[in-house]
Amino acid sequence: MKRRTLPFIALAAAGVLALSACASGGTGGTPEETTAAPEPEPTFAAGSTMAALAEAGTITIGTKFDQPLFGLKGPSGDPEGFDVEIGKIIASELGIDEDGINWKESVSANREPFIKSGEVDLVVATYTINDKRKLDVSFAGPYFLAGQSILVLADNEDIESEDDLVGQPVCSVTGSTPAANLATLGAVPVLTETYSNCLEPLRSGAVVAVSTDNVILAGLAAQNAGEFKVVGEPFTEEPYGIGVKLEDTDFRMWINDVLEEIYADGRYEEAWNKTAGAELPFIDPPAVDRY
Amino acid sequence: MSGASVLFDAPGPKARRLSLILSIVALVLIIAGAVWVVLTLAAPRESGGITLPGMFDGTRWNIFTDPEVWTFILEGVVATLQAAALAAVGAIALGIVLSLLRSSRIAWVRMPTAVVIEFFRGMPVLLMMLFILLVASTGAFWAVVIALILYNGTLIGEILRAGLVALPRGQREAALSVGMREFQSKMLVEFPRRSGRCCRSSSRSSWCC
Amino acid sequence: MEQLWSLMPTFWEGFRVTLLLLVVAGVLSLILGTVIAAMRISPVGALRGFAAVWTEVARNTPLTLVFIFTAFVLPMLGVRLPYIVLAFVALTYYTSPFVAEALRSGINGVPVGQAEAARSIGLGFGQTVSLVVLPQAFRMTIPPLINVFIALTKNTSVAGGFFVVELFATTRQLANDNGNIVMEILITAAVLYLVITVPLGFLAGQLERRWVVKR
Numbered sequence: 001m002k003r004r005t006l007p008f009i010a011l012a013a014a015g016v017l018a019l020s021a022c023a024s025g026g027t028g029g030t031p032e033e034t035t036a037a038p039e040p041e042p043t044f045a046a047g048s049t050m051a052a053l054a055e056a057g058t059i060t061i062g063t064k065f066d067q068p069l070f071g072l073k074g075p076s077g078d079p080e081g082f083d084v085e086i087g088k089i090i091a092s093e094l095g096i097d098e099d100g101i102n103w104k105e106s107v108s109a110n111r112e113p114f115i116k117s118g119e120v121d122l123v124v125a126t127y128t129i130n131d132k133r134k135l136d137v138s139f140a141g142p143y144f145l146a147g148q149s150i151l152v153l154a155d156n157e158d159i160e161s162e163d164d165l166v167g168q169p170v171c172s173v174t175g176s177t178p179a180a181n182l183a184t185l186g187a188v189p190v191l192t193e194t195y196s197n198c199l200e201p202l203r204s205g206a207v208v209a210v211s212t213d214n215v216i217l218a219g220l221a222a223q224n225a226g227e228f229k230v231v232g233e234p235f236t237e238e239p240y241g242i243g244v245k246l247e248d249t250d251f252r253m254w255i256n257d258v259l260e261e262i263y264a265d266g267r268y269e270e271a272w273n274k275t276a277g278a279e280l281p282f283i284d285p286p287a288v289d290r291y
Numbered sequence: 292m293s294g295a296s297v298l299f300d301a302p303g304p305k306a307r308r309l310s311l312i313l314s315i316v317a318l319v320l321i322i323a324g325a326v327w328v329v330l331t332l333a334a335p336r337e338s339g340g341i342t343l344p345g346m347f348d349g350t351r352w353n354i355f356t357d358p359e360v361w362t363f364i365l366e367g368v369v370a371t372l373q374a375a376a377l378a379a380v381g382a383i384a385l386g387i388v389l390s391l392l393r394s395s396r397i398a399w400v401r402m403p404t405a406v407v408i409e410f411f412r413g414m415p416v417l418l419m420m421l422f423i424l425l426v427a428s429t430g431a432f433w434a435v436v437i438a439l440i441l442y443n444g445t446l447i448g449e450i451l452r453a454g455l456v457a458l459p460r461g462q463r464e465a466a467l468s469v470g471m472r473e474f475q476s477k478m479l480v481e482f483p484r485r486s487g488r489c490c491r492s493s494s495r496s497s498w499c500c
Numbered sequence: 501m502e503q504l505w506s507l508m509p510t511f512w513e514g515f516r517v518t519l520l521l522l523v524v525a526g527v528l529s530l531i532l533g534t535v536i537a538a539m540r541i542s543p544v545g546a547l548r549g550f551a552a553v554w555t556e557v558a559r560n561t562p563l564t565l566v567f568i569f570t571a572f573v574l575p576m577l578g579v580r581l582p583y584i585v586l587a588f589v590a591l592t593y594y595t596s597p598f599v600a601e602a603l604r605s606g607i608n609g610v611p612v613g614q615a616e617a618a619r620s621i622g623l624g625f626g627q628t629v630s631l632v633v634l635p636q637a638f639r640m641t642i643p644p645l646i647n648v649f650i651a652l653t654k655n656t657s658v659a660g661g662f663f664v665v666e667l668f669a670t671t672r673q674l675a676n677d678n679g680n681i682v683m684e685i686l687i688t689a690a691v692l693y694l695v696i697t698v699p700l701g702f703l704a705g706q707l708e709r710r711w712v713v714k715r
Binding site for chain 3: 108109110111112113133135136171174175176177179180189190191192193197200201204205206
């Protein structure tokens with residue numbers, strides 16, 4: 001009889017676990033102090049995206065869950081970082097407070113599909129503006145100007161600029177724009193899942209450098225004090241923008257308005273200091289591009 | 292050939308002694324190797340001009356004193372178990388359905404099912420997960436679960452079908468001759484007879500029928 | 501469509517690396533698996549124990565964990581090999597117990613009488629195994645072995661996360677750069693994997709049907 005009941009017990013246990021999976025919804029995040037308090041009763045033109053979102057009281061924002069300083073899902077369950085703060089500010093301008101924000105993970109490859117399908121209302125996820133992407137989505141901002149740079153061991157004197165990388169193995173992340181740039185440059189891309197995986201090959205000498213956006217590199221260098229250094233000037237321009245639907249010019253212009261407002265009134269700097277500012281110096285925001 | 296001892300004579304005293312010496316030497320070598328690995332990892336390393344602490348240094352392990360880290364890990368474990376449980380239940384269900392469809396007598400049911408099964412068996416699970424994540428709007432957890440269900444469902448379907456094929460034909464013929472329909476014969480006679488089948492595909496032990 | 505066609509050279513590069521991983525790891529794991537299977541049935545107790553432990557441990561370690569060990573821990577111990585060689589090591593280590601088990605089940609399928617007859621005419625262990633048992637085990641071993649290689653083809657995708665740019669990593673890179681044709685890129689990658697696995701599966705089916713042992 002024991003042999004008979006064991007499979008049933010196993011199935012029952014599996015069923016219970018499965019049911020609890022269906023029952024548990026999103027992760028509960030502990031409420032944090034926010035830089036933005038919701039505006040009381042903002043009014044928008046009828047029929048615009050802003051009105052619809054303010055009416056609904058919730059907004060779905062796509063962001064990264066694995067980028068330190070910009071969008072990193074912490075143990076609390078919600079993502080934290082500079083992109084996240086910008087998203088919260090935009091939501092608060094719509095009258096939606098933090099709990100009304102639905103965070104969705106946008107990996108690099110699914111940002112355009114998510115925007116086009118309406119899966120997310122906007123994407124703020126270290127999203128570089130380029131002409132190719134402007135055919136599918138439209139961008140508000142840029143709200144930050146990053147650039148691809150190089151990280152080497154602190155005692156490395158050979159690598160000074162991106163020209164020294166040609167023909168050399170350089171580490172980056174699979175499916176990222178910096179990795180594609182490395183291939184175009186003539187370096188040998190060595191790819192992995194996350195940036196922190198790149199540090200071991202750098203230590204062991206399997207790669208001569210790690211290359212990605214300078215803010216990420218600075219974060220890595222700061223986390224490993226004294227071991228690495230960022231060299232050279234950024235050799236690409238990566239303007240980060242906020243992605244919205246291609247036809248939604250009103251929404252885009254409204255977000256641009258909000259961005260210009262927070263550049264001026266200090267909320268931008270406050271958001272920076274609260275997140276990326278812990279590791280990196282404050283950089284003046286670039287002018288928004290109203291195209 | 293069950294007893295491997297059929298292949299060689301029972302070892303005599305000299306062979307036994309040799310065997311013992313070999314075992315001891317092998318054990319010593321393995322332990323020495325393990326000790327070397329531990330010592331090498333524990334030694335501090337030079338990197339970028341500064342010295343990093345060894346692998347077993349306290350500073351590398353003190354994140355585990357933070358209870359939030361443990362909560363995070365626990366959530367991950369629970370999510371893994373949930374995904375596995377859902378995928379297991381779904382895969383078994385899908386496997387049964389697929390094996391029934393695949394061994395159907397009707398050609399236009401059998402052929403498309405065969406194509407679908409071959410398609411899902413041939414793709415890496417990671418690619419399937421990526422596909423679902425990028426193309427369907429289900430989120431990461433469900434992308435993983437659905438991909439696992441599709442992949443393992445087809446695997447289980449094939450194993451079940453192989454078992455069905457290996458069943459003596461008389462079972463099915465007897466069921467049909469008693470008046471059962473095709474489907475009844477499958478569910479009442481063939482599957483139960485086969486559910487004790489071993490997972491090793493070409494094992495011929497006698498107690499599995 | 502034009503855009504997809506222009507990506508073909510990149511796809512081909514990734515496909516080439518996947519094939520390389522499959523062939524080299526396949527051959528190495530065949531050799532290692534045969535050795536382990538031979539050790540499993542050998543007269544020396546230590547070898548039998550070692551092979552049993554190896555099989556259990558290697559089979560139950562997740563492949564990702566094996567890759568983490570070879571790609572990160574081995575360099576820490578001073579091993580300075582290119583990442584693709586470390587990938588060969590990881591895949592061979594992971595696949596060898598499955599090969600050994602496939603061989604063992606084939607060997608177990610040979611009737612005991614064959615080995616007894618071989619012993620009774622005075623053949624030693626090596627001769628019995630190589631002249632009598634293995635040739636007969638061969639026909640029972642091939643279909644499961646082919647299944648092991650199909651699984652190996654799919655497992656090469658894990659190498660993509662560990663510094664080896666094979667087909668899966670290539671797919672992710674291309675999907676990121678060409679956000680407008682993501683579905684087409686993924687389907688192309690799926691087709692390329694199927695180009696390897698479907699013929700293998702077909703071959704296994706054919707061989708199984710031809711060599712099925714009627715009892």
